[in-house]
Amino acid sequence: MxxxxxxxxxxxxxxxxxxxxxxxxxxxxxxxxxxxxxxxxxxxxxxxxxxxxxxxxxxxxxxxxxxxxxxxxxxxxxxxxxxxxxxxxxxxxxxxxxxxxxxxxxxxxxxxxxxxxxxxxxxxxxxxxxxxxxxxxxxxxxxxxxxxxxxxxxxxxxxxxxxxxxxxxxxxxxxxxxxxxxxxxxxxxxxxxxxxxxxxxxxAAHAVHKERVVAATEEDTALTTMFGGGWPDAPHRALRTPFVAQWLGRGQQDDQPVIGESSFAGERIPVRRFWAVPPSADATGDVASMALLAGQAAGLVDRVExxxxxxxxxxxxxxxxxxxxxxxxx
Ligand SMILES: Cc1cc2nc3c(=O)[nH]c(=O)nc-3n(C[C@H](O)[C@H](O)[C@H](O)COP(=O)(O)O)c2cc1C
CATH class of the missing domain: 3.20.20.70 (Aldolase class I)
Structure with missing residues:
Protein backbone atom coordinates (compact mmCIF):
# COMPACT_ATOMS: atom_id res chain seq x y z
CA MET A 1 0.00 0.00 0.00
CA ALA A 204 -17.63 18.96 -15.13
CA ALA A 205 -15.63 19.91 -18.22
CA HIS A 206 -17.35 20.41 -21.58
CA ALA A 207 -17.45 17.26 -23.73
CA VAL A 208 -15.42 19.07 -26.41
CA HIS A 209 -12.73 19.88 -23.82
CA LYS A 210 -12.53 16.24 -22.71
CA GLU A 211 -12.47 14.95 -26.30
CA ARG A 212 -9.68 17.36 -27.25
CA VAL A 213 -7.57 16.35 -24.24
CA VAL A 214 -7.94 12.68 -25.16
CA ALA A 215 -7.01 13.40 -28.79
CA ALA A 216 -4.05 15.67 -27.95
CA THR A 217 -0.42 14.61 -27.87
CA GLU A 218 2.18 16.14 -25.54
CA GLU A 219 3.03 18.57 -28.34
CA ASP A 220 -0.46 19.96 -28.68
CA THR A 221 -0.41 22.61 -25.92
CA ALA A 222 0.87 26.17 -25.82
CA LEU A 223 2.01 28.36 -22.93
CA THR A 224 0.51 31.75 -23.61
CA THR A 225 -1.22 34.81 -22.16
CA MET A 226 -3.78 34.73 -24.97
CA PHE A 227 -6.81 33.95 -22.83
CA GLY A 228 -6.39 37.09 -20.76
CA GLY A 229 -10.00 38.31 -20.65
CA GLY A 230 -10.71 38.92 -16.95
CA TRP A 231 -7.26 37.73 -15.85
CA PRO A 232 -4.65 39.58 -17.97
CA ASP A 233 -0.91 38.82 -18.17
CA ALA A 234 -1.22 35.49 -16.35
CA PRO A 235 0.57 32.73 -18.31
CA HIS A 236 -1.49 29.61 -18.87
CA ARG A 237 -1.15 26.38 -20.79
CA ALA A 238 -3.97 25.55 -23.16
CA LEU A 239 -4.58 23.11 -25.98
CA ARG A 240 -3.14 24.37 -29.24
CA THR A 241 -6.48 24.32 -31.05
CA PRO A 242 -6.82 25.78 -34.55
CA PHE A 243 -8.08 28.96 -32.82
CA VAL A 244 -4.98 29.17 -30.61
CA ALA A 245 -2.65 28.45 -33.52
CA GLN A 246 -4.31 31.25 -35.49
CA TRP A 247 -3.92 33.86 -32.73
CA LEU A 248 -0.59 32.91 -31.05
CA GLY A 249 1.77 35.85 -30.97
CA ARG A 250 -0.79 38.31 -32.33
CA GLY A 251 -1.95 41.36 -30.41
CA GLN A 252 -5.53 41.49 -29.28
CA GLN A 253 -7.89 44.41 -29.11
CA ASP A 254 -10.33 45.07 -26.29
CA ASP A 255 -13.94 44.77 -27.24
CA GLN A 256 -13.93 41.16 -28.41
CA PRO A 257 -17.00 39.57 -30.01
CA VAL A 258 -19.24 37.20 -28.08
CA ILE A 259 -18.60 33.60 -29.19
CA GLY A 260 -20.95 31.68 -26.91
CA GLU A 261 -22.44 31.26 -23.47
CA SER A 262 -21.19 29.57 -20.33
CA SER A 263 -22.25 29.05 -16.73
CA PHE A 264 -20.08 30.98 -14.29
CA ALA A 265 -20.50 31.51 -10.55
CA GLY A 266 -24.10 30.33 -10.73
CA GLU A 267 -25.09 32.52 -13.66
CA ARG A 268 -25.40 32.17 -17.41
CA ILE A 269 -23.11 34.70 -19.07
CA PRO A 270 -21.95 35.60 -22.58
CA VAL A 271 -18.40 34.47 -23.40
CA ARG A 272 -16.23 36.93 -25.26
CA ARG A 273 -13.30 35.76 -27.37
CA PHE A 274 -10.11 35.26 -25.27
CA TRP A 275 -12.00 35.03 -21.97
CA ALA A 276 -9.71 33.42 -19.36
CA VAL A 277 -12.26 30.92 -18.14
CA PRO A 278 -12.63 27.39 -19.57
CA PRO A 279 -16.12 26.50 -20.84
CA SER A 280 -18.56 24.97 -18.37
CA ALA A 281 -20.01 21.53 -19.17
CA ASP A 282 -23.15 23.24 -20.53
CA ALA A 283 -21.40 25.98 -22.50
CA THR A 284 -22.79 26.68 -25.97
CA GLY A 285 -21.46 28.39 -29.08
CA ASP A 286 -17.91 28.16 -30.40
CA VAL A 287 -16.65 26.05 -27.46
CA ALA A 288 -13.58 24.87 -29.40
CA SER A 289 -12.34 28.49 -29.48
CA MET A 290 -12.66 29.00 -25.72
CA ALA A 291 -9.87 28.50 -23.15
CA LEU A 292 -9.37 24.74 -23.32
CA LEU A 293 -6.75 24.74 -20.58
CA ALA A 294 -4.68 21.53 -20.41
CA GLY A 295 -1.12 20.42 -19.81
CA GLN A 296 1.44 18.35 -21.64
CA ALA A 297 0.17 15.30 -19.75
CA ALA A 298 -2.66 15.29 -22.31
CA GLY A 299 -0.30 13.10 -24.32
CA LEU A 300 -0.64 10.45 -21.61
CA VAL A 301 -4.44 10.53 -21.53
CA ASP A 302 -6.16 8.24 -24.02
CA ARG A 303 -9.69 7.90 -22.67
CA VAL A 304 -12.37 9.36 -20.46
CA GLU A 305 -12.94 7.06 -17.49
C1 LIG B 1 -8.46 23.12 -16.92
C2 LIG B 1 -7.60 23.51 -15.77
C3 LIG B 1 -8.07 24.46 -14.86
C4 LIG B 1 -7.27 24.81 -13.75
N1 LIG B 1 -7.79 25.69 -12.84
C5 LIG B 1 -7.12 25.90 -11.67
C6 LIG B 1 -7.72 26.66 -10.62
O1 LIG B 1 -8.85 27.14 -10.73
N2 LIG B 1 -7.01 26.81 -9.47
C7 LIG B 1 -5.77 26.27 -9.29
O2 LIG B 1 -5.20 26.41 -8.21
N3 LIG B 1 -5.16 25.57 -10.28
C8 LIG B 1 -5.82 25.37 -11.45
N4 LIG B 1 -5.24 24.60 -12.44
C9 LIG B 1 -3.85 24.11 -12.26
C10 LIG B 1 -3.85 22.82 -11.47
O3 LIG B 1 -4.09 23.11 -10.10
C11 LIG B 1 -2.51 22.05 -11.56
O4 LIG B 1 -1.43 22.89 -11.26
C12 LIG B 1 -2.24 21.44 -12.93
O5 LIG B 1 -3.40 20.88 -13.49
C13 LIG B 1 -1.16 20.36 -12.81
O6 LIG B 1 -0.67 19.99 -14.06
P1 LIG B 1 -1.29 18.86 -15.00
O7 LIG B 1 -2.47 19.50 -15.65
O8 LIG B 1 -0.19 18.55 -15.93
O9 LIG B 1 -1.70 17.69 -14.14
C14 LIG B 1 -6.00 24.23 -13.57
C15 LIG B 1 -5.54 23.29 -14.49
C16 LIG B 1 -6.32 22.91 -15.56
C17 LIG B 1 -5.81 21.85 -16.51
Missing amino acids: LRTPLCDLLGIELPIVAAPMGPSISGPELAAAVSNAGGLGIVSFGANPPPLLRRLVERVRELTDRPFGVNYLLPFTMPEQLDVCVELRVPVLSTFWGDPAPYVGAAHDAGLKVLHQVGSVADARRAVDAGVDAVIAQGAEAGGHVAGGVATMVLVPRVVDAIAPVPVIAAGGIGDARGVVAALSLGAAGVALGTRFLATAEA PAGDVVRRLAEGVERIVRELAGLVR
Whole structure:
Protein backbone atom coordinates (compact mmCIF):
# COMPACT_ATOMS: atom_id res chain seq x y z
CA MET A 1 0.00 0.00 0.00
CA LEU A 2 1.37 3.39 -1.04
CA ARG A 3 1.57 5.71 1.98
CA THR A 4 3.56 8.86 2.67
CA PRO A 5 3.56 11.50 5.44
CA LEU A 6 1.05 13.47 3.34
CA CYS A 7 -1.52 10.73 4.05
CA ASP A 8 -1.17 11.27 7.80
CA LEU A 9 -1.20 15.06 7.44
CA LEU A 10 -4.44 15.13 5.46
CA GLY A 11 -6.10 11.96 6.75
CA ILE A 12 -6.17 10.31 3.32
CA GLU A 13 -5.24 6.80 2.19
CA LEU A 14 -3.30 7.60 -0.96
CA PRO A 15 -1.06 10.63 -1.62
CA ILE A 16 -2.94 11.42 -4.83
CA VAL A 17 -4.60 14.82 -5.19
CA ALA A 18 -7.01 15.85 -7.94
CA ALA A 19 -5.66 19.32 -8.70
CA PRO A 20 -8.43 21.92 -8.69
CA MET A 21 -9.63 22.98 -12.11
CA GLY A 22 -11.74 26.08 -12.11
CA PRO A 23 -14.14 27.54 -12.18
CA SER A 24 -16.43 24.49 -12.21
CA ILE A 25 -14.54 21.56 -13.78
CA SER A 26 -13.58 20.23 -10.35
CA GLY A 27 -17.09 20.13 -8.96
CA PRO A 28 -18.44 18.09 -6.05
CA GLU A 29 -18.78 14.92 -8.16
CA LEU A 30 -15.11 14.83 -9.18
CA ALA A 31 -13.87 15.83 -5.73
CA ALA A 32 -15.99 13.18 -4.01
CA ALA A 33 -15.04 10.45 -6.50
CA VAL A 34 -11.34 11.05 -5.88
CA SER A 35 -11.76 11.29 -2.10
CA ASN A 36 -13.90 8.13 -2.05
CA ALA A 37 -11.11 6.30 -3.90
CA GLY A 38 -8.69 7.29 -1.13
CA GLY A 39 -7.12 10.40 -2.64
CA LEU A 40 -7.90 14.07 -2.01
CA GLY A 41 -10.51 15.74 -4.19
CA ILE A 42 -10.55 19.54 -4.32
CA VAL A 43 -13.55 21.61 -5.37
CA SER A 44 -12.60 24.56 -7.53
CA PHE A 45 -13.39 28.21 -7.16
CA GLY A 46 -13.79 29.33 -3.61
CA ALA A 47 -14.52 32.74 -5.14
CA ASN A 48 -18.04 31.61 -6.00
CA PRO A 49 -20.76 33.64 -4.24
CA PRO A 50 -20.93 32.33 -0.66
CA PRO A 51 -24.41 30.72 -1.02
CA LEU A 52 -23.20 28.74 -4.07
CA LEU A 53 -19.94 27.83 -2.37
CA ARG A 54 -21.92 26.59 0.62
CA ARG A 55 -24.08 24.40 -1.65
CA LEU A 56 -20.98 22.95 -3.34
CA VAL A 57 -19.44 22.02 0.02
CA GLU A 58 -22.72 20.51 1.24
CA ARG A 59 -22.99 18.50 -1.97
CA VAL A 60 -19.48 17.05 -1.51
CA ARG A 61 -20.47 16.04 2.01
CA GLU A 62 -23.54 14.24 0.63
CA LEU A 63 -21.27 12.27 -1.70
CA THR A 64 -18.38 11.45 0.63
CA ASP A 65 -17.46 11.37 4.29
CA ARG A 66 -13.75 11.52 3.44
CA PRO A 67 -11.48 14.60 3.58
CA PHE A 68 -11.67 17.02 0.63
CA GLY A 69 -10.56 20.54 -0.17
CA VAL A 70 -11.72 23.83 -1.66
CA ASN A 71 -9.48 25.90 -3.92
CA TYR A 72 -9.01 29.66 -3.80
CA LEU A 73 -7.46 31.63 -6.62
CA LEU A 74 -6.21 34.42 -4.38
CA PRO A 75 -6.53 37.35 -6.85
CA PHE A 76 -10.28 36.70 -6.88
CA THR A 77 -10.84 35.86 -3.21
CA MET A 78 -12.79 37.96 -0.72
CA PRO A 79 -12.51 37.28 3.04
CA GLU A 80 -16.20 36.28 3.27
CA GLN A 81 -15.57 33.48 0.80
CA LEU A 82 -12.90 32.07 3.07
CA ASP A 83 -15.25 32.41 6.03
CA VAL A 84 -17.59 29.89 4.40
CA CYS A 85 -14.95 27.16 4.40
CA VAL A 86 -13.80 28.02 7.90
CA GLU A 87 -17.37 27.94 9.18
CA LEU A 88 -18.14 24.67 7.40
CA ARG A 89 -14.85 23.18 8.58
CA VAL A 90 -13.75 22.18 5.08
CA PRO A 91 -10.78 19.90 5.86
CA VAL A 92 -8.30 21.39 3.35
CA LEU A 93 -7.87 24.81 1.74
CA SER A 94 -5.84 24.98 -1.44
CA THR A 95 -4.56 28.36 -2.55
CA PHE A 96 -2.81 29.58 -5.70
CA TRP A 97 -1.47 32.76 -7.29
CA GLY A 98 -0.65 35.12 -4.47
CA ASP A 99 0.25 35.29 -0.82
CA PRO A 100 -1.55 32.78 1.42
CA ALA A 101 -0.31 34.52 4.62
CA PRO A 102 -3.57 36.39 5.40
CA TYR A 103 -5.56 33.14 5.30
CA VAL A 104 -3.39 30.65 7.14
CA GLY A 105 -4.05 31.82 10.71
CA ALA A 106 -7.87 31.67 10.49
CA ALA A 107 -7.69 28.32 8.69
CA HIS A 108 -5.42 26.79 11.30
CA ASP A 109 -7.48 28.18 14.18
CA ALA A 110 -10.45 26.26 12.76
CA GLY A 111 -8.41 23.08 12.25
CA LEU A 112 -8.10 23.35 8.45
CA LYS A 113 -4.96 22.38 6.58
CA VAL A 114 -3.59 24.72 3.90
CA LEU A 115 -1.87 23.67 0.67
CA HIS A 116 -0.36 26.45 -1.43
CA GLN A 117 0.71 25.95 -5.05
CA VAL A 118 3.92 27.60 -6.29
CA GLY A 119 6.13 27.64 -9.36
CA SER A 120 9.47 28.59 -7.79
CA VAL A 121 11.74 27.94 -4.81
CA ALA A 122 11.35 31.56 -3.65
CA ASP A 123 7.56 31.28 -3.57
CA ALA A 124 7.80 27.91 -1.80
CA ARG A 125 9.93 29.49 0.94
CA ARG A 126 7.47 32.37 1.28
CA ALA A 127 4.57 29.91 1.60
CA VAL A 128 6.38 28.01 4.34
CA ASP A 129 7.12 31.28 6.15
CA ALA A 130 3.39 31.99 5.95
CA GLY A 131 2.81 28.69 7.76
CA VAL A 132 1.19 26.48 5.10
CA ASP A 133 1.05 22.75 5.83
CA ALA A 134 2.29 21.54 2.43
CA VAL A 135 3.43 23.10 -0.82
CA ILE A 136 2.36 22.05 -4.30
CA ALA A 137 5.32 22.52 -6.65
CA GLN A 138 3.90 23.14 -10.11
CA GLY A 139 6.18 22.58 -13.08
CA ALA A 140 5.78 24.52 -16.29
CA GLU A 141 4.35 21.46 -18.12
CA ALA A 142 1.18 21.92 -16.10
CA GLY A 143 -2.19 22.75 -17.55
CA GLY A 144 -4.09 25.86 -16.55
CA HIS A 145 -2.38 28.93 -15.11
CA VAL A 146 1.32 28.32 -14.68
CA ALA A 147 3.19 30.09 -11.90
CA GLY A 148 6.81 29.58 -13.03
CA GLY A 149 9.08 28.56 -15.86
CA VAL A 150 10.85 25.51 -14.40
CA ALA A 151 10.00 21.92 -15.35
CA THR A 152 8.62 19.54 -12.72
CA MET A 153 11.72 17.31 -12.89
CA VAL A 154 13.92 20.17 -11.66
CA LEU A 155 11.49 22.19 -9.57
CA VAL A 156 10.36 19.38 -7.28
CA PRO A 157 13.76 18.34 -5.88
CA ARG A 158 14.77 22.00 -5.58
CA VAL A 159 11.65 22.80 -3.57
CA VAL A 160 11.99 19.60 -1.52
CA ASP A 161 15.52 20.60 -0.52
CA ALA A 162 14.54 24.20 0.16
CA ILE A 163 11.62 23.59 2.51
CA ALA A 164 12.30 20.21 4.15
CA PRO A 165 10.65 18.79 6.22
CA VAL A 166 7.48 20.48 4.91
CA PRO A 167 5.82 18.02 2.50
CA VAL A 168 5.91 18.80 -1.22
CA ILE A 169 3.25 17.69 -3.68
CA ALA A 170 4.45 17.48 -7.28
CA ALA A 171 2.20 18.86 -10.03
CA GLY A 172 2.60 19.31 -13.75
CA GLY A 173 2.98 16.65 -16.40
CA ILE A 174 2.01 13.68 -14.25
CA GLY A 175 -0.41 11.47 -16.18
CA ASP A 176 0.23 7.90 -15.12
CA ALA A 177 1.85 5.74 -12.44
CA ARG A 178 5.30 6.23 -13.96
CA GLY A 179 5.00 9.95 -13.30
CA VAL A 180 3.88 9.32 -9.73
CA VAL A 181 6.91 7.10 -9.07
CA ALA A 182 9.15 9.73 -10.64
CA ALA A 183 7.70 12.41 -8.36
CA LEU A 184 8.17 10.26 -5.28
CA SER A 185 11.76 9.63 -6.38
CA LEU A 186 12.29 13.38 -6.55
CA GLY A 187 11.31 13.61 -2.90
CA ALA A 188 7.66 14.55 -3.27
CA ALA A 189 5.27 13.29 -0.59
CA GLY A 190 2.40 13.26 -3.05
CA VAL A 191 1.19 14.22 -6.51
CA ALA A 192 -1.49 16.52 -7.90
CA LEU A 193 -2.94 15.76 -11.32
CA GLY A 194 -5.22 18.12 -13.23
CA THR A 195 -5.22 17.25 -16.92
CA ARG A 196 -5.56 13.49 -16.21
CA PHE A 197 -8.65 14.11 -14.05
CA LEU A 198 -10.15 16.48 -16.62
CA ALA A 199 -10.77 13.46 -18.85
CA THR A 200 -12.93 11.64 -16.29
CA ALA A 201 -16.63 10.95 -16.23
CA GLU A 202 -17.13 13.05 -13.08
CA ALA A 203 -15.22 16.16 -14.23
CA ALA A 204 -17.63 18.96 -15.13
CA ALA A 205 -15.63 19.91 -18.22
CA HIS A 206 -17.35 20.41 -21.58
CA ALA A 207 -17.45 17.26 -23.73
CA VAL A 208 -15.42 19.07 -26.41
CA HIS A 209 -12.73 19.88 -23.82
CA LYS A 210 -12.53 16.24 -22.71
CA GLU A 211 -12.47 14.95 -26.30
CA ARG A 212 -9.68 17.36 -27.25
CA VAL A 213 -7.57 16.35 -24.24
CA VAL A 214 -7.94 12.68 -25.16
CA ALA A 215 -7.01 13.40 -28.79
CA ALA A 216 -4.05 15.67 -27.95
CA THR A 217 -0.42 14.61 -27.87
CA GLU A 218 2.18 16.14 -25.54
CA GLU A 219 3.03 18.57 -28.34
CA ASP A 220 -0.46 19.96 -28.68
CA THR A 221 -0.41 22.61 -25.92
CA ALA A 222 0.87 26.17 -25.82
CA LEU A 223 2.01 28.36 -22.93
CA THR A 224 0.51 31.75 -23.61
CA THR A 225 -1.22 34.81 -22.16
CA MET A 226 -3.78 34.73 -24.97
CA PHE A 227 -6.81 33.95 -22.83
CA GLY A 228 -6.39 37.09 -20.76
CA GLY A 229 -10.00 38.31 -20.65
CA GLY A 230 -10.71 38.92 -16.95
CA TRP A 231 -7.26 37.73 -15.85
CA PRO A 232 -4.65 39.58 -17.97
CA ASP A 233 -0.91 38.82 -18.17
CA ALA A 234 -1.22 35.49 -16.35
CA PRO A 235 0.57 32.73 -18.31
CA HIS A 236 -1.49 29.61 -18.87
CA ARG A 237 -1.15 26.38 -20.79
CA ALA A 238 -3.97 25.55 -23.16
CA LEU A 239 -4.58 23.11 -25.98
CA ARG A 240 -3.14 24.37 -29.24
CA THR A 241 -6.48 24.32 -31.05
CA PRO A 242 -6.82 25.78 -34.55
CA PHE A 243 -8.08 28.96 -32.82
CA VAL A 244 -4.98 29.17 -30.61
CA ALA A 245 -2.65 28.45 -33.52
CA GLN A 246 -4.31 31.25 -35.49
CA TRP A 247 -3.92 33.86 -32.73
CA LEU A 248 -0.59 32.91 -31.05
CA GLY A 249 1.77 35.85 -30.97
CA ARG A 250 -0.79 38.31 -32.33
CA GLY A 251 -1.95 41.36 -30.41
CA GLN A 252 -5.53 41.49 -29.28
CA GLN A 253 -7.89 44.41 -29.11
CA ASP A 254 -10.33 45.07 -26.29
CA ASP A 255 -13.94 44.77 -27.24
CA GLN A 256 -13.93 41.16 -28.41
CA PRO A 257 -17.00 39.57 -30.01
CA VAL A 258 -19.24 37.20 -28.08
CA ILE A 259 -18.60 33.60 -29.19
CA GLY A 260 -20.95 31.68 -26.91
CA GLU A 261 -22.44 31.26 -23.47
CA SER A 262 -21.19 29.57 -20.33
CA SER A 263 -22.25 29.05 -16.73
CA PHE A 264 -20.08 30.98 -14.29
CA ALA A 265 -20.50 31.51 -10.55
CA GLY A 266 -24.10 30.33 -10.73
CA GLU A 267 -25.09 32.52 -13.66
CA ARG A 268 -25.40 32.17 -17.41
CA ILE A 269 -23.11 34.70 -19.07
CA PRO A 270 -21.95 35.60 -22.58
CA VAL A 271 -18.40 34.47 -23.40
CA ARG A 272 -16.23 36.93 -25.26
CA ARG A 273 -13.30 35.76 -27.37
CA PHE A 274 -10.11 35.26 -25.27
CA TRP A 275 -12.00 35.03 -21.97
CA ALA A 276 -9.71 33.42 -19.36
CA VAL A 277 -12.26 30.92 -18.14
CA PRO A 278 -12.63 27.39 -19.57
CA PRO A 279 -16.12 26.50 -20.84
CA SER A 280 -18.56 24.97 -18.37
CA ALA A 281 -20.01 21.53 -19.17
CA ASP A 282 -23.15 23.24 -20.53
CA ALA A 283 -21.40 25.98 -22.50
CA THR A 284 -22.79 26.68 -25.97
CA GLY A 285 -21.46 28.39 -29.08
CA ASP A 286 -17.91 28.16 -30.40
CA VAL A 287 -16.65 26.05 -27.46
CA ALA A 288 -13.58 24.87 -29.40
CA SER A 289 -12.34 28.49 -29.48
CA MET A 290 -12.66 29.00 -25.72
CA ALA A 291 -9.87 28.50 -23.15
CA LEU A 292 -9.37 24.74 -23.32
CA LEU A 293 -6.75 24.74 -20.58
CA ALA A 294 -4.68 21.53 -20.41
CA GLY A 295 -1.12 20.42 -19.81
CA GLN A 296 1.44 18.35 -21.64
CA ALA A 297 0.17 15.30 -19.75
CA ALA A 298 -2.66 15.29 -22.31
CA GLY A 299 -0.30 13.10 -24.32
CA LEU A 300 -0.64 10.45 -21.61
CA VAL A 301 -4.44 10.53 -21.53
CA ASP A 302 -6.16 8.24 -24.02
CA ARG A 303 -9.69 7.90 -22.67
CA VAL A 304 -12.37 9.36 -20.46
CA GLU A 305 -12.94 7.06 -17.49
CA PRO A 306 -14.26 7.14 -13.93
CA ALA A 307 -12.03 9.17 -11.62
CA GLY A 308 -11.94 6.40 -9.02
CA ASP A 309 -10.50 4.02 -11.65
CA VAL A 310 -7.76 6.56 -12.38
CA VAL A 311 -6.84 6.77 -8.70
CA ARG A 312 -6.82 2.98 -8.26
CA ARG A 313 -4.77 2.40 -11.40
CA LEU A 314 -2.21 5.00 -10.32
CA ALA A 315 -1.84 3.36 -6.90
CA GLU A 316 -1.59 -0.17 -8.30
CA GLY A 317 0.89 0.97 -10.94
CA VAL A 318 3.13 2.61 -8.37
CA GLU A 319 3.35 -0.60 -6.34
CA ARG A 320 4.17 -2.66 -9.44
CA ILE A 321 6.82 -0.22 -10.68
CA VAL A 322 8.47 0.15 -7.28
CA ARG A 323 8.75 -3.64 -7.00
CA GLU A 324 10.25 -3.83 -10.50
CA LEU A 325 12.73 -1.08 -9.65
CA ALA A 326 13.72 -2.80 -6.40
CA GLY A 327 14.54 -5.88 -8.49
CA LEU A 328 17.11 -3.83 -10.42
CA VAL A 329 19.23 -3.40 -7.30
CA ARG A 330 21.55 -6.36 -6.72
C1 LIG B 1 -8.46 23.12 -16.92
C2 LIG B 1 -7.60 23.51 -15.77
C3 LIG B 1 -8.07 24.46 -14.86
C4 LIG B 1 -7.27 24.81 -13.75
N1 LIG B 1 -7.79 25.69 -12.84
C5 LIG B 1 -7.12 25.90 -11.67
C6 LIG B 1 -7.72 26.66 -10.62
O1 LIG B 1 -8.85 27.14 -10.73
N2 LIG B 1 -7.01 26.81 -9.47
C7 LIG B 1 -5.77 26.27 -9.29
O2 LIG B 1 -5.20 26.41 -8.21
N3 LIG B 1 -5.16 25.57 -10.28
C8 LIG B 1 -5.82 25.37 -11.45
N4 LIG B 1 -5.24 24.60 -12.44
C9 LIG B 1 -3.85 24.11 -12.26
C10 LIG B 1 -3.85 22.82 -11.47
O3 LIG B 1 -4.09 23.11 -10.10
C11 LIG B 1 -2.51 22.05 -11.56
O4 LIG B 1 -1.43 22.89 -11.26
C12 LIG B 1 -2.24 21.44 -12.93
O5 LIG B 1 -3.40 20.88 -13.49
C13 LIG B 1 -1.16 20.36 -12.81
O6 LIG B 1 -0.67 19.99 -14.06
P1 LIG B 1 -1.29 18.86 -15.00
O7 LIG B 1 -2.47 19.50 -15.65
O8 LIG B 1 -0.19 18.55 -15.93
O9 LIG B 1 -1.70 17.69 -14.14
C14 LIG B 1 -6.00 24.23 -13.57
C15 LIG B 1 -5.54 23.29 -14.49
C16 LIG B 1 -6.32 22.91 -15.56
C17 LIG B 1 -5.81 21.85 -16.51
